Amino acid sequence: MLVVRPIKPQDYAALYDCAVESGHGFTSLPVDENLLQRRIARAQEAFARAQVSEPGEEGYLFVMEDTATGEIAGCSGIEAAVGLTDAFYHYRQGTVVHHSSQLGIYNSLDTLTLCNDYTGVSELCTLFLREPYRKNQNGRVLSRFRMLFMAEFRNRFSNWVIAEMRGVSDADGQSPFWRWLQDNFFSMDFTEADYLTGIGEKTFVAELMPRYPVYTKLLPKEAQAVIGQVHEQTRPALRMLESEGFRSRGYVDIFDAGPTVEAEVENLKSVRQSKCLKVHIGTPADGAERYILCNTSVAEFRAGQALLEPRDEAAVITAETADALGLAEGDPVRVVKL
CATH class of the missing domain: 3.40.630.30 (Gcn5-related N-acetyltransferase (GNAT))
Structure with missing residues (x-):
């Protein structure tokens, strides 16, 4: 993985x-x-x-x-x-206009400003x-x-x-x-x-x-x-x-x-579509989709992609996935569809 x-x-x-x-x-x-x-x-x-x-x-x-x-x-x-x-x-891209109504001249010029x-x-x-x-x-x-x-x-x-x-x-x-x-x-x-x-x-x-x-x-x-x-x-x-x-x-x-x-x-x-669920270790059902998921630790942060089945407020993932991401049964996990 x-x-x-x-x-x-x-x-x-x-x-x-x-x-x-x-x-x-x-x-x-x-x-x-x-x-x-x-x-x-x-x-x-x-x-x-x-x-x-x-x-x-x-x-x-x-x-x-x-x-x-x-x-x-x-x-x-x-x-x-x-x-x-x-x-x-x-x-920063901008625009400067040089215009003389007396001469009937109008020039719009692109600029770059630091x-x-x-x-x-x-x-x-x-x-x-x-x-x-x-x-x-x-x-x-x-x-x-x-x-x-x-x-x-x-x-x-x-x-x-x-x-x-x-x-x-x-x-x-x-x-x-x-x-x-x-x-x-x-x-x-x-x-x-x-x-x-x-x-x-x-x-x-x-x-x-x-x-x-x-x-x-x-x-x-x-x-x-x-x-x-x-x-x-x-x-x-x-x-x-x-x-x-x-x-x-x-x-x-x-x-x-x-x-x-x-x-x-x-x-x-x-960010909008991500959800925080609870880990349930098991076998995702047939038709389960791939998600990006991560644990909620800063120092021991882990993220990856895996098959996941959302079930109520739980995220059903395999034991292998949980082990790779440092997750245990009941831990919070943030997920979003890949």
Whole structure:
């Protein structure tokens, strides 16, 4: 069974492999030993905090483990509140109108304005599933279980949650949008800028990024074409988030111009449709459907997909499922249909 659990120090090698395999443009998972070790330590601190009354600096990082082999299939994370210590930058898409009634001229022009509008909101991040496991709806589980975690532990997260979508880049990891910034402002390539941001070195953004609104019409056609567009490999993740209720409101990444989508946590489909039931260990009836389910422990959190039969206020699951998720007869379990 594939089980999602909090990351542990011994998962470092697998996390490093995920960072390598994720490729260019995956800012939240840079190939950097010190940063990855710090992320693991920070996650352990977050899971160890028994009482949290409001979102803060906590960063929750999970891995999906194949319990039969011990192999790590992927990783997934949630930031409780972004931008509280380091500035969290986006470009906000807007419109400026130039109008002369005397000359009969009216021009409506798109702009990009540097902003920190998402400061303090929660973020879904670091979602990566390794190639051999991209089947059997494992990707949906690795993404959607986070909604159950937020539903179960609401005090730990903001009322709003965002997800940054990877923007367009070529096979060499170069972004058409960044190429314009590189030529005019930064004098460094995309992979270097992306790496520096990933390891938390963001001072150069404030120092070098254009401070005034940028007229998108002045950008090269190649850069204009990718604003708000996602990388080909990111489209399935975007479709899944949109099915949950995430929408873009015109915010894009400052490096590759990929869209950021947002939603109110209470309105997420998986949050609204999830239920808290009591475990009953048995044999689900014929026709039982597959659910995503999780226990209600923070430090010993477990989640996965399994056949489940809702029966009154009980969730009928097998002994194997209960054992894998750390559940016993009568324990509370949060569930949502897969």
